[in-house]
Amino acid sequence: MAILRIENAQIITMADGDATLHECWTLEAVDGAITYVGPSEGLQSAAEPDERIDGSDCLLLPGFVNAHTHAAMTLFRGSADDMPLEPWLHEKIWPIEAKLTADDVYWGTLLGCAEMLRAGVTCFNDMYHLPREGTRAAMDCGIRMCPAGVLLGIVPNAEDMFEEALAFTREFARRDDLCIHPMLAPHAPYTVPRELMERVIGAAQEIGVAIHIHLAETADNVATAMKTYGATPIQAMDGIGLFEAKVLGAHCVHLSDRDIEIIAQKHVGVAHCPGSNLKLASGIARTRDLLATGAHVGLGTDGSGSNNNLDLLEEARLAALIAKVSTGDPTAVPAEAALEMATLGGARAIFLDYCVGSLEPGKRCDCILVDLDAPHLQPRHCLSSHMIYSAQASDVKTTIVDGKVLMRDRELLTIDLPETYAKVGESVERLFG
Numbered sequence: 293m294a295i296l297r298i299e300n301a302q303i304i305t306m307a308d309g310d311a312t313l314h315e316c317w318t319l320e321a322v323d324g325a326i327t328y329v330g331p332s333e334g335l336q337s338a339a340e341p342d343e344r345i346d347g348s349d350c351l352l353l354p355g356f357v358n359a360h361t362h363a364a365m366t367l368f369r370g371s372a373d374d375m376p377l378e379p380w381l382h383e384k385i386w387p388i389e390a391k392l393t394a395d396d397v398y399w400g401t402l403l404g405c406a407e408m409l410r411a412g413v414t415c416f417n418d419m420y421h422l423p424r425e426g427t428r429a430a431m432d433c434g435i436r437m438c439p440a441g442v443l444l445g446i447v448p449n450a451e452d453m454f455e456e457a458l459a460f461t462r463e464f465a466r467r468d469d470l471c472i473h474p475m476l477a478p479h480a481p482y483t484v485p486r487e488l489m490e491r492v493i494g495a496a497q498e499i500g501v502a503i504h505i506h507l508a509e510t511a512d513n514v515a516t517a518m519k520t521y522g523a524t525p526i527q528a529m530d531g532i533g534l535f536e537a538k539v540l541g542a543h544c545v546h547l548s549d550r551d552i553e554i555i556a557q558k559h560v561g562v563a564h565c566p567g568s569n570l571k572l573a574s575g576i577a578r579t580r581d582l583l584a585t586g587a588h589v590g591l592g593t594d595g596s597g598s599n600n601n602l603d604l605l606e607e608a609r610l611a612a613l614i615a616k617v618s619t620g621d622p623t624a625v626p627a628e629a630a631l632e633m634a635t636l637g638g639a640r641a642i643f644l645d646y647c648v649g650s651l652e653p654g655k656r657c658d659c660i661l662v663d664l665d666a667p668h669l670q671p672r673h674c675l676s677s678h679m680i681y682s683a684q685a686s687d688v689k690t691t692i693v694d695g696k697v698l699m700r701d702r703e704l705l706t707i708d709l710p711e712t713y714a715k716v717g718e719s720v721e722r723l724f725g
């Protein structure tokens with residue numbers, strides 16, 4: 293039995309989305325499951341913990357959930373910037389991706405995991421090629437991951453891709469690993485034809501996993517769906533039964549009122565990716581309207597080719613700021629709502645709120661300690677406001693996943709950074725020559 297105890301911290305649990313600050317609280321976890329969160333003096337446990345962390349002068353929060361990324365795309369960071377989405381994919385990304393080896397995906401993903409753990413991300417939802425390799429990287433460093441092999445219907449090897457992704461998802465669904473939650477990932481309605489999409493929907497329901505898909509990312513995506521289906525991407529996918537499965541839609545930028553109703557009614561999770569949407573000039577999502585319906589909205593960084601980092605705190609700040617300027621309403625997406633999107637909202641969007649997203653007894657212990665000893669976090673009028681409007685990812689001091697300390701005092705314990713940089717350098721040399 294492994295006991296972890298974090299003592300005398302300031303805690304925001306995010307339980308039921310509540311961002312209230314509790315002073316001098318303690319959290320205890322046994323074998324990775326939270327058993328106590330409450331006033332330090334209320335802890336009854338007499339057992340000596342295996343790991344004791346002093347939380348004073350720190351803020352303890354649920355770990356951030358990155359609800360949409362392609363972690364191995366760290367390899368592409370800075371290689372193709374300042375382009376629109378479709379030429380960026382067709383001319384820059386897909387030709388290099390065709391050359392990716394298992395090693396490239398492993399080391400690219402591990403670099404992404406290092407960046408995320410340093411920034412307080414404890415769980416990421418990933419769609420990429422060679423998912424076994426990305427998953428191996430996540431398992432080696434201990435981060436929580438929802439992996440899925442990307443499915444494209446418009447390539448010559450589409451059938452092989454589908455069979456491989458299906459075999460991968462079946463295998464990992466059967467393993468029931470506590471930190472690996474597989475999905476199926478048809479890339480998007482404009483790259484996966486109807487017949488293949490219907491097979492994916494059937495497979496997801498049969499295996500009992502969720503679907504991770506890009507939806508309504510650009511105005512072009514909407515025009516293509518109108519041409520192909522005579523409907524918006526959301527209504528077209530609703531029409532073919534996609535939302536009968538559990539679905540996480542990444543981006544969801546261009547939505548009609550009816551689209552938003554469908555998303556809310558069918559409990560479609562949304563990964564809002566403001567940084568990527570800004571950089572690719574895709575548009576500004578209707579986050580305030582989505583949240584008003586009670587839709588499950590989380591945040592995603594998207595891949596490092598289009599962001600260019602995996603800093604979820606930056607996405608939370610962007611989400612709050614863009615919602616205000618785009619609606620002319622400074623009360624749209626307040627700090628607490630942005631913090632919820634970064635934690636519990638993300639967990640709900642990827643269907644993992646039964647086990648993560650908030651600090652409550654019974655949930656797995658995914659949490660972070662933020663160092664409050666910094667000039668930009670003084671004075672402490674409101675820590676949830678500080679997290680969104682003032683804090684930096686580098687303020688995260690300790691990152692814990694499933695009760696295991698993966699970063700202590702800003703030092704990663706499960707990833708060898710010099711080795712990772714060297715291996716990534718070798719991959720980049722081979723891919724980009």
Ligand SMILES: [Zn+2]
Nearest residue numbers: 506542594595
């Ligand atoms: Zn994406």
